[in-house]
Amino acid sequence: MYRFYLANMLLPVTPSKLSVKTKNMNKTVTLINEGEVNIIKTKGLREFSFELLLPFDRYSFTTMNRPKKQKSYLDKLNRLKINKKPFQFVVKRPKGFKTNIKVTLEDLSITEDAKEGRDIKVSVTLKEYRHYGTxxxxxxxxxxxxxxxxxxxxxxxxxxxxxxxxxxxxxxxxxxxxxxxxxxxxxxxxxxxxxxxxxxxxxxxxxxxxxxxxxxxxxxxxx
Known part of the structure; x- marks a missing residue:
């Protein structure tokens, strides 16, 4: 089973999908005689997005026998958002490569839907953090x-x-x-x-x- 960790916090339910997006920093300019040309630059920072389920009750597919209360996970996510500090994002796969990267929490969207009962869904967007010096x-x-x-x-x-x-x-x-x-x-x-x-x-x-x-x-x- 896959395991997702945010700052050493194991998510109670593994997201069904993880999207990774990398934007180029290329710049298009127009020359008088040559028309448009593309100036190739270093690739941009990666963005990771997924939807997280915070169950009210334990399910057979939860990653632990006794998940924490929903409020505990929400409080942790809010702290990661307001602390303005990078943290480790880890995805452990049963077979294959492992993702372990320093990120920041860019977007956090919490949804409560009657169709989901007392469960809560959270949309998360992370951005790769790159250290820089002065x-x-x-x-x-x-x-x-x-x-x-x-x-x-x-x-x-x-x-x-x-x-x-x-x-x-x-x-x-x-x-x-x-x-x-x-x-x-x-x-x-x-x-x-x-x-x-x-x-x-x-x-x-x-x-x-x-x-x-x-x-x-x-x-x-x-x-």
């Missing part, structure tokens, strides 16, 4: 350094963009093995195009106590 931009004014003076055109603000992302996909930092004649100013000039940014290298390498002294053979992290 970006933070910080402007850093380069500071003057020991030794070579920076050129006028190098005195520009640098924008550093920090993005929330999964650490498992983050690139590993570059490293540099110190050779004879290397200086922090020279390394910053080489990797950043601006020698005055050498403090970034100092901050990433606690072993550097004196910016004017780096030892041959050191492995430095280049952030």
């Amino acid at each position: 970006k933070k931009v910080v402007f850093v004014q380069p500071t003057s350094t020991v030794g070579e003076q920076p050129k006028q055109e190098e005195k520009k603000e640098e924008a550093k963009v920090a993005e929330n992302r999964d650490s498992s996909t983050a690139q590993k930092p570059k490293t540099h093995i110190v050779k004879r004649g290397d200086t922090l100013w020279g390394l910053a000039k080489r990797y950043y195009g601006n020698g005055s940014l050498y403090p970034k290298i100092v901050s990433a390498n606690p072993k550097i106590k004196n910016p004017n002294l780096i030892i041959d053979g050191w492995e430095l992290v280049i952030p």
Whole structure:
């Protein structure tokens, strides 16, 4: 038997039908000489819709021996609607694939019909939830350094963009093995195009106590 779960809540009666709809985000534009063209974009979010039966009495086809009271299910659905938080939607099938996806509750319609006796029908529409991150931009004014003076055109603000992302996909930092004649100013000039940014290298390498002294053979992290 199929099993439907909304935020770990097992539905008392498995819906007879589940509809899944995916809309494309394509855009149609009209060109002067070419007529209409279709600009293909990433597919939209999936929508899941089904009709749920909340029985007043236990039936032979209910998914549990003692279903909860109708009010308990309605209260749970209303909380999912007003909480403004995504939750897990799971469909377990006796054979075949399993649906397990994070969604939000978009539409909720409750119907009481004399033909259904004391049973209640609920129409539910869910929409796929896709996590997104934010970006933070910080402007850093380069500071003057020991030794070579920076050129006028190098005195520009640098924008550093920090993005929330999964650490498992983050690139590993570059490293540099110190050779004879290397200086922090020279390394910053080489990797950043601006020698005055050498403090970034100092901050990433606690072993550097004196910016004017780096030892041959050191492995430095280049952030």
